[in-house]
Amino acid sequence: MxxxxxxxxxxxxxxxxxxxxxxxxxxxxxxxxxxxxxxxxxxxxxxxxxxxxxxxxxxxxxxxxxxxxxxxxxxxxxxxxxxxxxxxxxxxxxxxxxxxxxxxxxxxxxxxxxxxxxxxxxxxxxxxxxxxxxxxxxxxxxxxxxxxxxxxxxxxxxxxxxxxxxxxxxxxxxxxxxxxxxxxxxxxxxxxxxxxxxxxxxxxxPESPRYLVAKGEFEKASEILTTVTGTVDVKAKITEITGTINTERSESLRDLRGNRLGLKPIVWVGILLSVFQQFVGINVIFYYSTTLWQSVGFGESQALTITVITSVTNIVVTVVAILLVDRVGRRIMLLVGSVGMTLTLGLMALAFSFGTLENGAVTLPDPWATIALICANAFVVFFGATWGPLVWVLLGEMFPNSIRAGALAVAAAAQWVANFFISTTFPAFAEIGLPFAYGFYAFFALLSFFFVYFKVAETKGKELEEMKDDARVERRRRAERT
The missing domain is CATH 1.20.1250.20 (MFS general substrate transporter like domains)
Structure with missing residues (x-):
């Protein structure tokens, strides 16, 4: 038994x-x-x-x-x-x-x-x-x-x-x-x-049942599917996994090629989502915020405390995003986030334009120091509730099955490159002036609104199988006609 x-x-x-x-x-x-x-x-x-x-x-x-x-x-x-x-x-x-x-x-x-x-x-x-x-x-x-x-x-x-x-x-x-x-x-x-x-x-x-099936270890895979995943029809599930693995083995990054600067349009949408997520400057807040707050008059201890409060805010709004995303939809949340980020970053750029340089440090007069502090945390709220988690949600949903793995790899690589650029250039941007730095991020936040409005489709409620590779469908149609 x-x-x-x-x-x-x-x-x-x-x-x-x-x-x-x-x-x-x-x-x-x-x-x-x-x-x-x-x-x-x-x-x-x-x-x-x-x-x-x-x-x-x-x-x-x-x-x-x-x-x-x-x-x-x-x-x-x-x-x-x-x-x-x-x-x-x-x-x-x-x-x-x-x-x-x-x-x-x-x-x-x-x-x-x-x-x-x-x-x-x-x-x-x-x-x-x-x-x-x-x-x-x-x-x-x-x-x-x-x-x-x-x-x-x-x-x-x-x-x-x-x-x-x-x-x-x-x-x-x-x-x-x-x-x-x-x-x-x-x-x-x-x-x-x-x-x-x-x-x-x-x-x-336990090891992934998908990996175990790929290696032919069906007994171990069956045990994990039963005890961890709770699969009822284990044999059918293993057959399904086997079919998916066999399909993926025939794919390569060549499938991403298209007529828009060498890539499919949907791949470019994924890449640009990743780039915009980083070019609004969110990691400047988390990598350099202690330096930032010290530069406007806060002591080291106060600056570190403000940074911790900001990160707690990020956790809370991420939970809010998780609760809302399947109710409100991805596209509208991104649009709201873009507007909020543009306003808060723009106000930060304006606030720092009133700063004065004293002994190598920027000092903000009242009320601009308070405005900068409020706007920085409001920016984290808008980003954390929208662009932070939702870009990853969209990248997992928007690509057709035939190119999902490769397109995700390219989009993720683009995100790390964009992150590297923003993180590396901030000290140099700050040398030019903090109004320039935050104005740069505000400009890309504004561009992100128009990008989402014109190029990003809503994926709420759609099954992954509904995401079609239009170019592949068209090639199949032409082949059938000939």
């Missing part, structure tokens, strides 16, 4: 636990990219021994993004060859090595190298965690469980900023000594704790 099938509540609890464990990769994604926020000023100071100039300061912050692009590019093929779990464990090891290496760095060169190593882990986690969650989740829960990745990212950002603030507060400043090292070094080393937890929990996760 076969073992009795687990109850619905047992399956629900098991798949939620598995998804939370996998989403820890997203948590480390957010933590690793934001942890430098509290350390960057101490690194730039002469007393650190690093004494970073403007260009090198920007590169030290954004260097991890180089590793992100590489990690994301290779994570898929490695996961298909060795399995999802080994890639997760590898990512955890990379996070651990980066945290300790960055914290004990001797100079700027090895700091950048260790940041790039951490980027490999971030890139791998950004691809593997959502893919794994989708593959083990029952269809009825996939949307909510998939949203755990975005929630984990913003939570990781919050915890990184909170730990930065606490360590700086205990030491009396990020550049002050603490427990035998300077405080900014402990900011990096703190990441070792969640990295270890992620690695240990990854080892306890």
């Amino acid at each position: 076969s073992a009795p099938s687990p109850s619905a509540s047992a399956i629900r609890g098991r798949v939620i636990a598995v998804s939370i464990a996998a989403a820890l990769g997203g948590f480390l994604f957010g933590f690793d990219t934001a942890v430098i926020n509290g350390a960057v000023d101490a690194l730039a100071g002469a007393q650190s021994g690093f004494d970073l100039g403007v260009g090198l300061k920007g590169f030290a912050v954004s260097s991890a993004l180089i590793g992100c692009a590489v990690g994301a590019w290779f994570a898929g093929p490695l996961a298909n060859r060795f399995g999802r779990i080994p890639v997760m464990v590898t990512a955890a090891v990379l996070f651990l090595a980066s945290s300790v290496g960055s914290g004990l760095a001797f100079g700027v060169v090895d700091l950048i190298i260790w940041r790039i190593v951490g980027g490999f882990g971030v890139g791998a986690a950004s691809v593997i965690a959502p893919a794994y969650i989708a593959e083990v989740s029952p269809a009825r829960m996939r949307g909510r469980l998939g949203s755990l990745q975005q929630l984990a990212i913003v939570t990781g950002i919050f915890v990184a900023l909170l730990s930065d603030a606490l360590l700086a507060d205990v030491a009396g400043g990020a550049a002050k000594p603490l427990w035998g090292l300077t405080a900014w070094r402990w900011m990096f080393i703190a990441e070792a704790i969640p990295a270890l937890i992620y690695g240990i929990m990854s080892l306890r996760l």
Whole structure:
């Protein structure tokens, strides 16, 4: 006799636990990219021994993004060859090595190298965690469980900023000594704790049934489909997975080619969604906000506290977005977000135009300092409730089945490149003037409104099978006519 099938509540609890464990990769994604926020000023100071100039300061912050692009590019093929779990464990090891290496760095060169190593882990986690969650989740829960990745990212950002603030507060400043090292070094080393937890929990996760079927391990796949996913007709599901895998093996990036500058129009829409998401400057807030608030008169402790409050706001509005997206729709939320971001960024640019330079720091008179603070947090609200999570939702829905994997890879790569550009150029933009920097981001927020209005279709309520590859359909029609 076969073992009795687990109850619905047992399956629900098991798949939620598995998804939370996998989403820890997203948590480390957010933590690793934001942890430098509290350390960057101490690194730039002469007393650190690093004494970073403007260009090198920007590169030290954004260097991890180089590793992100590489990690994301290779994570898929490695996961298909060795399995999802080994890639997760590898990512955890990379996070651990980066945290300790960055914290004990001797100079700027090895700091950048260790940041790039951490980027490999971030890139791998950004691809593997959502893919794994989708593959083990029952269809009825996939949307909510998939949203755990975005929630984990913003939570990781919050915890990184909170730990930065606490360590700086205990030491009396990020550049002050603490427990035998300077405080900014402990900011990096703190990441070792969640990295270890992620690695240990990854080892306890079941392998993806999709990978097991691809490797011909049908018995193991059947067990996971029954006990984790709650599949009733396991044989039919395995047959369906086998058919999908066989279809995907015949595809390549060549299928993305089209008549719009070498790519299909829908691929360009995905790329531009990714670029606009970064070109509104959201990561300037999370990477440089402590520097920003110190430049307008706040002390280091106050600036770190404001940054933590901003990250909490980001978590709250991400939850709001998850609750609204299937009710309101993707397109209208993006349009509202574009308007809100344009207004808040424009007001920030205006506020900083009233600043005066004193001893190398910008000082804002009242009421412009208050306006800048309110607008920065309002910008995070508009972004976090719309463009932050919804771009990832659209990228998962908008492409036809025949090109989805390849188009997602290209769009994700474009996002990392755009992130790298914005993060690297901010110090140079700030040297030109903060009104210029925030005016630049406001301009792209305005452009994003018109882009969504004219080029982005609504996907709410549509099945993935409804997303058609028009060029492929037309080729098939011509072939049938001949």
